[in-house]
Every structure is written in C-alpha cells, then in structure tokens.
Amino acid sequence: MSNDIRIKKGLDIKLKGEAEKTLEQAIISNYCTIRPEDFHGITPKLIAKEGTQVKAGQTLFFNKNNEAIKFASPVSGKVIEVVRGPKRRIDAIKIEADKSQAYFDFGKLDVHGAKPDTIKDYLLASGCWPFIKQRPYDVIANPNKSPKAIFVSGYASAPLAADLDFALQGKTDELQVAVTALSKLTEGHVHVTVGKHTNSPFLELSGITLHTVSGPHPSGNVGTQINKIDPINKGETVWTVNPQDLVIIGELLLTGKFHAERVVALVGSSVEKPRYFKTLIGSEVSTMIYDKGIAKDAHVRIISGNVLTGKQIDPDGALDYYSNVISVIPEGDDYEFFGWNKPIFNKVSTSRALTFSWLNPGKKYDLNTNTNGEHRAFVVTGNYEEVFPFDIYPMQILKACMYEDLDEMEALGMYEVAPEDFALTEFICVSKQPHQKIIRAGLDLMLKEIG
Known part of the structure; x- marks a missing residue:
C-alpha cells in the first residue's frame, strides 16, 4: 500500500482570520x-x-x-x-x-527498557491516559483492550486550524519518546500522517510508519486517514492521539512531571490580531481573547475548537481539555430578506445554483454562525457524497442512527466513524440536520448495547 494518501472528496472552507506564526506567552490564568x-x-x-x-x-x-x-x-x-x-x-x-507552580513527581521512565504493562500503568497513574482515544465509539481508550494500530494525525485541514508544524517546533525529543512508548502497547504500527511540503518534526522520528496526505478537508481528520490506511472491522480497535497530547506524554516520561501546556491558535475574522499563545489546559480564554483580540462588547461567538466541531463558550469560559484553537466569528442572528432567492457571492457552497464560490476557490470568506435555513426533513440531494471521502453511505447511516437499527448501523460502517467525520456534511446540509449529534447518539447506543 502506498504511503501517499490523496483525498479527492471534501471541501476546504477558507475563512479570514488565520493566525500569524508568532508565539506569545498568554497572561497567566488565575x-x-x-x-x-x-x-x-x-x-x-x-x-x-x-x-x-x-x-x-x-x-x-x-x-x-x-x-x-x-x-x-x-x-x-x-x-x-x-x-x-x-x-x-x-x-x-x-x-x-498558585502563583508558583508545583508538580507531582511521578519519576522518569526509561521507555526502551520498560515493559508494556509498566508503561500502561504509568500513563494511567499520571492522568495521561485520557489523551488516548479509541475507535470505534470515539471515547477514551479501554486500557484492557490492545489496539491493532495507533494513529496520529500531524496534519490539520479544518478551517483556521492551528499549524501543527509551527506548534510542535522544538518538540522532537518529546514526540520520539512518546511514540516509542505507545509502540509497545500495540502489535501493529504507529501510523503518523503529515502534509505535503512539510517541515514537521515527525519527519525526524523513528519507529513510526509515515504517511503523506493531501487533498481538501477532511483529509486531516484522523478518521479519514484510518479509513484509507487500515479500516476498522467488527471486533477491532485502534487508538488515536493528538500531536500536542503526545508532547505532554513525552515530557512526562522524560521529566516525571505532568506539564499540561498547549500552543493555542486564536483565530477568526473578529480577532484583531490572530496569533498563537502558549497556555495551559483549562485556562481562562479571557487571558487570550482580550489582549489585541476582540472588544468586550463585540457581538461574536467564541468557540473552543474549530468552527465545524468546537464548543461554544462564554467570554469568561475556559479552554476545553482537547482544543488547540479558539475561534471567534460574528454571531449570525440577522436574516437576509429573500436570501434563498438571489445570487450569493459572499458564502461557501457546493451547489452552483445562484452561488459563485466555485468561481474563486482561493477566496477567503467572513462567515457568521447563521445556518441560513431552518430544520426540516432530509432532502435527497447527493451533496453529502461529494464531501464525504469514506467508502460509506452518509445519509443512510444517519437515518439508521435516527431509527436506532443496530444491525444496519453495523452493516453501513458505524465502527469507523466519529461525529467530527460528519462536520462537513452537516455544514452543507440543506435540511439543517444536526449530523454530529445524530452520530454521537448512534455511537452511544452501540456502546451501550454492543460494547
């Protein structure tokens, strides 16, 4: 199998407000x-x-x-x-x-001489195990099951996603010791994907199977990469880890200290100066968004994560556990008169009916949160398949989740998917159905009934 993955189906949503590659220390959160x-x-x-x-x-x-x-x-x-x-x-x-941070000392661990059970117990005791997720079900990995492979996506293709090559600069040693430790927890490979023309520190690592990925979003989603590299069958399990979480695991193994540092991209068209911050998991977002960020009376939506899959948070809220992006875009609570019946030049669309984004694929847009329509029954348009690169029927699997047919969900490939894999189909859905919520409910049902 070629290590060059080319994704043809998908959609790049180019938005204004990409972060400049400058790194600042965020104000220390109280x-x-x-x-x-x-x-x-x-x-x-x-x-x-x-x-x-x-x-x-x-x-x-x-x-x-x-x-x-x-x-x-x-x-x-x-x-x-x-x-x-x-x-x-x-x-x-x-x-x-505390003003001066104190760290619990777990002791350094020599991963080269350590046995798999020792590494697993160390990660569990230190609180690093929640960084390891599993497919199927997209939940924290079950430590009692061994995965057939481990996947790390070193390439981010989501709108305004943090540049992982920039965020991981100087972290080669931490990444190496982390992947070495994880490789002992699986009989399979540790698959790492990077983008083309990259200077990623992953290129310097040993003990991994390196893949190059190209194409529109969701090419950077780990679920897409699993589907193309080693699809999940019934009874199989794979683990996934985010690159910045690998750094935390690696630093713990090297120093014995849980240093929950994040390099966070503050992005969006409503941000005065989009850039990168160094902060900690769970920090107040106000320590980043109000310093040349947004006005305190701005009518915006603050999202912990990217605009497709992130969570809305209050201005006094906190960065969630897994996010490395804070997106700030205009709140879309205004409506256009006859917006459905006139030419559209300032929005992204996969359709060519009175929409013209296809004429200028490099244009960046200032989009708001308006859904531009109301919830209604599914309309069969065939658009989902244009942006869904899996060998799965997206509408059929969504409907199977809605009427809770476990046999059909299994047959259609439910073991391979996670809510984020349906973010694009939700974005282009003319029926305004909550695809990610539907898939999450389906996965929860399967986990409860099948386990």
Missing part, C-alpha cells in the same frame, strides 16, 4: 476549570473536594466505570468550587492556581 463533559461517556468520581490543595498532575477524579482511568489537575492550587448540575452531576471543577 483559575483553571476542568469539565467532565469533555470526556464523553465518563462518570466522574470526585477525589479532590472543595478546599483540597493539589499539585499539577495529582488526580482530581476518576472514571466510576473504570477506576484505573484518572484525570489530573493541569495546575497546582486549591479546588475552590465543584459546580454541580441536575442529580448532583459534576459539571466543572474550578481550581485557583
């Missing part, structure tokens, strides 16, 4: 907030109650359904609030960070 909802399918059992003093790396809570999976504090400080929802559900844990 508070750190961890939300269990970032870890889908986890039932948290709290260890650090209000008033507890913790070091960076110490356990805040663990998964009630699998007590070995622990979740660490990104900072040292005092737990000042546990926010609870209905039925005393834990919605957030807020920590007041």
Whole structure:
C-alpha cells in the first residue's frame, strides 16, 4: 500500500482570520476549570473536594466505570468550587492556581527498557491516559483492550486550524519518546500522517510508519486517514492521539512531571490580531481573547475548537481539555430578506445554483454562525457524497442512527466513524440536520448495547 494518501472528496472552507506564526506567552490564568463533559461517556468520581490543595498532575477524579482511568489537575492550587448540575452531576471543577507552580513527581521512565504493562500503568497513574482515544465509539481508550494500530494525525485541514508544524517546533525529543512508548502497547504500527511540503518534526522520528496526505478537508481528520490506511472491522480497535497530547506524554516520561501546556491558535475574522499563545489546559480564554483580540462588547461567538466541531463558550469560559484553537466569528442572528432567492457571492457552497464560490476557490470568506435555513426533513440531494471521502453511505447511516437499527448501523460502517467525520456534511446540509449529534447518539447506543 502506498504511503501517499490523496483525498479527492471534501471541501476546504477558507475563512479570514488565520493566525500569524508568532508565539506569545498568554497572561497567566488565575483559575483553571476542568469539565467532565469533555470526556464523553465518563462518570466522574470526585477525589479532590472543595478546599483540597493539589499539585499539577495529582488526580482530581476518576472514571466510576473504570477506576484505573484518572484525570489530573493541569495546575497546582486549591479546588475552590465543584459546580454541580441536575442529580448532583459534576459539571466543572474550578481550581485557583498558585502563583508558583508545583508538580507531582511521578519519576522518569526509561521507555526502551520498560515493559508494556509498566508503561500502561504509568500513563494511567499520571492522568495521561485520557489523551488516548479509541475507535470505534470515539471515547477514551479501554486500557484492557490492545489496539491493532495507533494513529496520529500531524496534519490539520479544518478551517483556521492551528499549524501543527509551527506548534510542535522544538518538540522532537518529546514526540520520539512518546511514540516509542505507545509502540509497545500495540502489535501493529504507529501510523503518523503529515502534509505535503512539510517541515514537521515527525519527519525526524523513528519507529513510526509515515504517511503523506493531501487533498481538501477532511483529509486531516484522523478518521479519514484510518479509513484509507487500515479500516476498522467488527471486533477491532485502534487508538488515536493528538500531536500536542503526545508532547505532554513525552515530557512526562522524560521529566516525571505532568506539564499540561498547549500552543493555542486564536483565530477568526473578529480577532484583531490572530496569533498563537502558549497556555495551559483549562485556562481562562479571557487571558487570550482580550489582549489585541476582540472588544468586550463585540457581538461574536467564541468557540473552543474549530468552527465545524468546537464548543461554544462564554467570554469568561475556559479552554476545553482537547482544543488547540479558539475561534471567534460574528454571531449570525440577522436574516437576509429573500436570501434563498438571489445570487450569493459572499458564502461557501457546493451547489452552483445562484452561488459563485466555485468561481474563486482561493477566496477567503467572513462567515457568521447563521445556518441560513431552518430544520426540516432530509432532502435527497447527493451533496453529502461529494464531501464525504469514506467508502460509506452518509445519509443512510444517519437515518439508521435516527431509527436506532443496530444491525444496519453495523452493516453501513458505524465502527469507523466519529461525529467530527460528519462536520462537513452537516455544514452543507440543506435540511439543517444536526449530523454530529445524530452520530454521537448512534455511537452511544452501540456502546451501550454492543460494547
């Protein structure tokens, strides 16, 4: 099989507000907030109650359904609030960070001489295991199952995504020790993908199977790459890890300290000076967005993540656990008179009916959050297949999820997909159906009924 992956189906959404390749230290956040909802399918059992003093790396809570999976504090400080929802559900844990950070010392680990079980126990005890996700179901990996392969996407193709080549500069040693450790946890390969004409530090690593990917979004999605490299069949499991999470794992192995650092891209047409910040997981986004970022009275939507798959957060909210992008775009709560019945020059569309974005593929757009239509029944247009590069029927699998037919979901390839794989079909959907929500509900049903 060729290591050159070429994706033809997809759609590049070119937006204004790409981050300049300049890196600044964000204002040190006084508070750190961890939300269990970032870890889908986890039932948290709290260890650090209000008033507890913790070091960076110490356990805040663990998964009630699998007590070995622990979740660490990104900072040292005092737990000042546990926010609870209905039925005393834990919605957030807020920590007041110390001015001088103290780290729990897990001790260095020599990965070359360590056995697989030793590495696994080390990652579980240190709180780094939540960085490892699995397909199927797109949840935190089950440590009791061995994957047939591990995938890392070193190429980001989403709109205004952080440039991973820039964000990972100088992190070759951390990446190398992390992939060496992970390679001992699988009998298969550690597959790493990079873009063409790249200067990625992944090019310098050993012990990996390197692939080059090209084509429109979602070519950078790890699900697309799995589908083209080693598709998942029933009964099989693969693991995925984000590149910046690999750096955290690598630094832990080299130093014994859980250093939850993120290089975050502040992007979007509503940002005065889009650029990169160095910060910590769970930091307040206000430490980045108001410094030559956006006006405090601006009518915008702040998204932790990219515009297709990220979560809307408040201006006083926190960076979520897995995001390396903060997107700020205009709030779309205004409507155009007869907008459906006149030529459109300032929006992206896959259709050529009164739309002209296809005439200028390099143009960048200032799009807002308006869905430009209302929710309605599925309309069969054939457009989904134009942007969906999997060997799967997207509309059929969406419908199977809606009427909860497990046999049909299995037959159509549900084991391979995750919600982010349907972000583009949701974007172009004339029916305004919530594709990612539908797929997430289908995966949850399968996990509950099939496991």
